[in-house]
Amino acid sequence: MSTNRFGLPDLGVGVGLRMPHFDRVRQAPVRVDFFEIISENFMATEGRPMRVLEDVRRDHPVVMHGVSLSIGSTDPLDRDYLRQLKALADRIDVAWMGDHVCWTGVGGHNGHDLYPVPYTEESLRHVVERIKVVQGLMGRPLVLENPSTYLTFAADEMPEIEWIARMAEEADCALLLDVNNVYVTCRNHCLDPMEYLAGVPWDRVVQNHLAGHTDHGTHCIDTHDDFVCDAVWDLYAWVQQRTGGTATLIEWDGDIPAFEVLEGEADKARERRP
């Protein structure tokens, strides 16, 4: 069933394909509906990761989620990177592909992090134009994720979700709503998550992310190294009811536990889906 304007399917509940689980996912049935890969982990390898990915793809849908597109950067788009990205998407026949609303470097220097975009008219025009170019090259809509942010800029001219909604509308791209990121960003900037969610253009949301974070009291960090917290589960349940069911991914990237733990988190997500 599809509830988004792109006709992209509700793939159910999936997990990230990570190296510690390579043997496990090939040796026994898994209790997940799809896998998500970090695009860059498979773009420059013909070794074991690619073999595992091709095996997994035979039995499950796969979606691509990158960290290096740097759609918000003022550096020129990296055409070689984009060529490799498309080649992987075509080879694996992914259900969809995306990245983050962020920039990762400038002046040729890569910081390998998801830096926040100032939410201004200038940045909006810039990012919309780049999304259009990339979507043209990829031949499919980009699915872009709301970030976890740890600072705001004095130059900001509008709330994050208003900027993202306009970006999606003007570039005609899809959105990945990371519910944990909504929680983290709202905690860090004293915002109400329900007000944030009120601004989401739901017909463009094709996927949700869920993850654990680290609460430092003064701020939260999106660490992907723990169980999803109750507050995020509550937001997720609301989101799922609002969308009528959206593909959901459990992210766990630090202190990665046994695969069965991820399956348990996937079960919890299923319980909250319509």
Add this chain to the structure above:
Amino acid sequence: MTGLEQLQRFMLRAVTHPDGVERGCAAAADEGLLPDGASALADVIPGNDRLTPEEQLGIYAFAYVDRIVEVLAGQFSATTWLLDDGDAVLRAYLADVPSRTWTLDRVGDGLPDWLAQAAGAASRGIGEDAATMRAAADIARVELAMDAVWDEPFADPVAHEVLAAIPPEEWGDLRVQPIPALRLLALSHAVTPAMNAARDEVPAELPSEEAAWMCVYRGGGSRWRFPLDREQHALFAALASGATLGEALHTTAALEGVDLERLVGELGEWFRAWFGSGLFASVG
């Protein structure tokens, strides 16, 4: 420069400065990167009642240095094992050679050369002596090669019986191609004992400075390394470059002090071991 670019350059300079956010902000201001109309950091990043602007930027600065150094430390575990303070060396490397690639896997590509030149180490007060840095450079070369073979395509290895079935008189015209997941290295230190020490997590002796050769390959889902002698390396390298076995033998025999008779006598055993390890993808 647009306002957006200026803001991005300001932030990146601040969060990647090797001496911290405060120095990074000052350096960015000195370089004219403070956005128009701003005279202080608070004019760019207001902060909030729980975190100052510097503390907010510090979250990104911490992620930059610590994350990349963690990746490098994993990739160059034997290299850093040899060093007294591998973490400090990797931080100095990152400061001198910031990443210009989209993949973290390639951030360490410049480490061997940087170590060999000991570039920046003295100026940053790193306590490693030059001999240790040069030896570490060779270990880093091996570890880079071990990473490279990991990502190479698979190829079905040829069994030794295939070679053995070919009449010896035809061997001279044979071309024997190694699998893609293989690298041959010519080093200036005997690094195997130090790398074994790192693997076994016991103290490593400083590798002796001498010519040394090594083969690194992927086999059976793991990565392996073994030392070669000068003649083995020369022969293998010639074969890998596309020479016939006869040509490779000729090249090897031309090395100073090579006993051709001994070389030919040992060839069969070398190939038996190499084929047995699955190092060749074609014979023809």
